[in-house]
Amino acid sequence: MDASFEPKIIALVCNWCTYTAADLAGTSRLKYPANVRLVRLMCTGMIDVKYVIKAFLEGADGVFIGGCHPGDCHYINGNLKARKRIRSVGSILENFGFDPGRLTLQWIGASEGPEFARHMTEFVDTIKKLGPNPIKTRMIL
Amino acid sequence: MIYGFFPGCAYQAAAGYKESVDSLCNLLGIELREIEDWNCCGATAAFSCDRHKALALTGRLFALAARQGFDEIVTVCNACYSTLKKAAKLLGSDPGLLENVNRSLKAESLELSAPVPVKHLLEVMFRDREKLSWPEGPCRLPKDIKVATYYGCQLTRPWQNVPRALRPDLMEQLFTVAGLETVDHSARTLCCGASHAVAYPGQCRVLVSRIVNEIKAKGGTLVATICPLCQFNLDQGQHGSYRAKLPVAYFTQVLGLALGLPPAELGLKKLLVPLKNIPAG
Amino acid sequence: MNREIPRIGVYVCHCGMNIAPQVDVEQVAGFAGRLEHVVVARDYKFMCSNPGQELIEDDIKAHNLNRVVVASCSPRMHEATFRKACQKAGLSPYNFQMANIREQASWVTADSGRATAKAKDLVAAAVRRVAFHHPLQTRQVEVNKSVLVIGGGIAGIQAAISAADAGYKVYLVEREPSIGGHMAKFDKTFPTLDCAACIMTPKTVIAGQHENIELLTYCEVVGLEGFVGNYKARILKKPRYVDEDKCTGCGTCMEKCPTRKIPSGFEENLTFRPAIYSPFPQAVPKTPVIDADNCRLLAKNKRCGVCAKFCEADAIDFNQEPRHLEITVGAVIVATGFSAFDPSPMVQYGYGLYPEVYTSLQFERLNNATGPTAGRILMKDGRVPRKVAIIHCVGSRDKNHLPYCSRVCCMYSLKFSHLVREKTGAEVWSFYIDMRSPGKLYEEFYNRVQAEGVHLVRGKVAMVTDIVDQPGSGNLTVVAENTLTGRNLRLPVDMVILSVGLQPARGAEEVARMTGISTDGDGWFTELHAKLAPVNTPTAGIFLAGCCQGPKDIPDTVAQAMAAAGQATALLAKGTVETQAEISSIDPDTCSGCRSCLEVCPYNAIYFDEGRRVAVVNDALCQGCGSCAATCPSSAAAVAQFNDRQVMAEIDAILA
């Protein structure tokens, strides 16, 4: 593992739970690795699989998807649709040459600031272990 | 049922514990297979002097039990129980400690990968109660003997592992299987002060009399214990008291009587406060 | 679509010392200035201040900007502020984007260099994205001029009265047979020792008689849909078996009912009630209900009907069935309150084992003039206690049960101390962890009770037992440590009161799910902002009042109830709401008519136009969740402000 490797991670998160949790982590001044870039969406249910694939093809080392806990989605069940969709992308990632561990979906509720920071730290760790996105060094497709 | 048995140092000399455990297990179809070459668990004393040695003592037991193919260790003593549980918790959660212990165990070419779960004989008998061969027939204990259970303080603290940890009723439930009713009282898990019996006998007497008085106040005439230290301390702790004394027996002795085992096979003669009015045999 | 060339202004906020110096704001502004289409980039101390906003407005005019990016705090905080500023300068509020470099960079990144780098990425993403923004249309829709209040405790009652007084129709839904909630059980209230009934009954009566309030007691809300200004609620009206219009509330039925041994929930099981009952004498409405599970006729199919025989008004109706009502309202106030912690699992305190161990609510009844002892503090054997122990924080501030402070228990325990001293002269021993008495006149009340000769012992009680050390000294012994003297204590007493904590009302989760309110780790409903939006929820038009949001006393509950009513009526007074712009649309030219979107839409907001063979979004129903957009195989569906181009631009810029 290259110790100097600083991954870049795209986090696609819903406005109502995980983005709010990130705000709470902020107001609570919790520190977590600076590798994560949040993209705010209204609901995980609007996450098109092409966003995920696009992020990997553009060189993201990891993609984190964060939404409300089952039952808490602001739009009833967007998170469950997201789960289904993300499972299916997960299964084809390998065919593209990406380790499926680079993609994760987690439920982080609005009041779970510490959980948010913990998930970010853990995911950055996981990605550091997996190393850089192979697309940066190899041609895929 | 076959259990991996850890008798502990106090068992052999305890007033009729061994006799009654042997006859009761024989009756119910339990085989206690002793862990070969077992050693003293070190009890609370070892932990308060040298944690590494304490963990080595207990670690050795776990390693032996595992090597002899036991997936749980059954004890008959609250102090052993508590010591082993504490060690299991430490060794199970701190790989550094486990490594240390393994370094000591190497001398005997033993190795420990994970601690073995620890159970009290009362717990496993209760858990497996439906698989035991209970003899038919009514309860043989004379009706005028009113049994009160006493669990001591180390079975549930701090583990909270049995339901209603501060007022457990495992023994009560087990006794009902043998048709034995018990009296309800509030001293079930009070500390009797056993480990201070030598250093602070005065304080210890206060604790013992609190338990004895409560049981008497609630109508108990016989105490059922599950630990050699509790039994001895409650039994001898009444020495010199003016008031009527309360006999203190082991749960296996009480259960044995209820199931009709002859008193002679239960080592009842060894109790300091004698148990009267039992059918001769 | 208007393909104008973007002219973007970027504004990087210092937020005083909150963003700068951790993020090098000048560097970020310099970086932004070099990004494509950026015309001006500045940094400023407080962008949200008036001069900060004017800076943007002036630049829009001076530089002819058509897009604006502000890099500052969370859009959940100030997006509306800056959108307004854009609008003031003649720019569409939707041609704006925010980069959150405070909550996501300066506050959470230990290393200043990395915080700056992250801030740059976030700004670049916002700039790239905003280039694809364009003005959106909204409509004004009419607001239904009525309010639904869920829960008829003091919070719900007050909210209902305030909204009704403002001239709006209010539906007050309470699941019990009477409104009143917990406060109806009290006799006195701290810190003033006002008689609870004296201050509460006038309110319940007003709520019962107000021309604008429709009481729906013994009812539950079972469904809620719609959006701000237009919510549709489905209400289950449980059968009372008594006709509310005919019943005169005379009470003869309750006297004659032969089934009398049912533990009374209102009396905290200290006494019994008949099968036809009204929970307490001042119940509103007075109409009793028949408890179908215990009625001889309804439950056991026996011949009885005694109540019907004696009812002169002929109000008993054994054939009532559950009914459903549908109502439409503009706003909803949730006021479902709390439930008291059940101390039975804390076996060490002996509740349920020893008859003289009471919960605080039981004590409230014991002390209440209408309670089982007519307000005399007596033991079960009828004797007056000589020594009473009160244990604070039962369940509260306890990792094993409720980790938080329940806020009212210290105060009501002091109230109990006073009442026991006053009514019985008994010795009172009150065991606390920390004495918490913040609030107007609370510390004074604490001092007063102290002066009344109450023993206040700082220490958590280890156990309550019926082991009696000295016969005749009391039937219970409290074992505790006095942590101020370092002494252990074995205190013989006659009676023990457990000051149990507060937890969310039974069924609160269900209410949260229905109304889309989120809950915190302990199950309390979360407000939109802990300080600045204490009665709002993330869903527009749904407000919170009282203990459902967290433990609080009556003064705070009432204040919050009035605030919630104020917010709700402000909404109704405005008369219209702007529809959300961020909703979905389906491009009819691209739609292939596959209907996948119809299946995933949670609001049934998409219909299929058979003529054109395309799917169409009903923009009155669409909430903008984007399920259709993510599902559409031909990318015909898109949510405004979250379309593929905009999201992809953001991702692109981050990874560039």
Ligand SMILES: Cc1cc2nc3c(=O)[nH]c(=O)nc-3n(C[C@H](O)[C@H](O)[C@H](O)COP(=O)(O)OP(=O)(O)OC[C@H]3O[C@@H](n4cnc5c(N)ncnc54)[C@H](O)[C@@H]3O)c2cc1C
């Ligand atoms: C023992 C005790 C003593 C107290 N003494 C004082 C005091 O002296 N002074 C003081 O200031 N505060 C005191 N408090 C605090 C006081 O009780 C609360 O501040 C107050 O009751 C909160 O009112 P509420 O309306 O929010 O909740 P509640 O009183 O709990 O009312 C909520 C109502 O909503 C109903 N409800 C719940 N769920 C639903 C649903 N799904 N559908 C329909 N209806 C529903 C309930 O039936 C209930 O009627 C005391 C609290 C306790 C526990």
Ligand code: FES
């Ligand atoms: S709103 Fe959070 S996942 Fe749907």
